[in-house]
Amino acid sequence: IHENLAAKKIIKRREFDPKWRYVFTALFIAMSFASSQLVFEIFSVTGIVSRFVIYGYFHAIWFALFVLLVEIFYSRRGWCRYVCPIGATYSLLTRTNAVKVSWNKDRCDHCLVCIDTCLVPHVLEITKKNAKLDGDENKKEFRLVGGDCTLCGRCIDVCHHDALKFDNGFKKLI
Ligand code: SF4
Ligand code: SF4
Known part of the structure; x- marks a missing residue:
């Protein structure tokens, strides 16, 4: 949808430096140390959607929908490319x-x-x-x-x- 809208010039393509993922990863790790909680799991879109499918409605699903809208209308795959620590970890591991x-x-x-x-x-x-x-x-x-x-x-x-x-x-x- 993002690509189609961008091709029709309804929205702009926005790209950022993928190194931002490492900043977010450091932030999530620091917050986990400070709070003794798996902080990323609160925001993990895949985790939220999985829990939604298994257990039914809870408010965090609105965050997942928000991320989806950002990816469609603002920056394609923005969460995966610039925020998600899982992607950042895979990226480090697959270098070798x-x-x-x-x-x-x-x-x-x-x-x-x-x-x-x-x-x-x-x-x-x-x-x-x-x-x-x-x-x-x-x-x-x-x-x-x-x-x-x-x-x-x-x-x-x-x-x-x-x-x-x-x-x-x-x-x-x-
Ligand atoms: S590798 Fe070169 S020739 Fe092949 S698709 Fe990419 S730009 Fe085109
Ligand atoms: S193989 Fe790697 S470089 Fe080629 S399209 Fe897939 S992700 Fe991109």
Whole structure:
């Protein structure tokens, strides 16, 4: 819905720095230490909706609906991308994944279809023309290092030049 409204220019697309999740994570941890309560569980949208489905109505469901409206009309996936400590933790853990998506610079024509398809488009920034690339000039293959990639494979499916593929880091060890 957000994408359709934005395409019709009824609402604006708003993006923020994903590092905000780490600030919120620190805040939730600090509040838990201070209160001896699992503070995030009070606000966790998935927790609220699960309890609503199992136990029926309680007031916190209005908070989940509020988050949904924010995500539709203000910032797509705003809760997941900028607030949720679960996403932040996964993001830290998956940085060391053996399997990553790799991008071949020479095959890419920078059409950016992959970025349009990805639910966490900042991890594909590398595919933009004139993006800053780490490593030597002659390097062709780059692994996507962003921890937010869920390895869903959508970008691989849509790339018309096969510039993206799964890359198993274990193979290099064998
Ligand atoms: S879809 Fe493929 S060719 Fe297009 S920008 Fe992405 S990697 Fe490059
Ligand atoms: S595999 Fe999925 S999450 Fe990862 S970069 Fe591609 S589209 Fe995005």
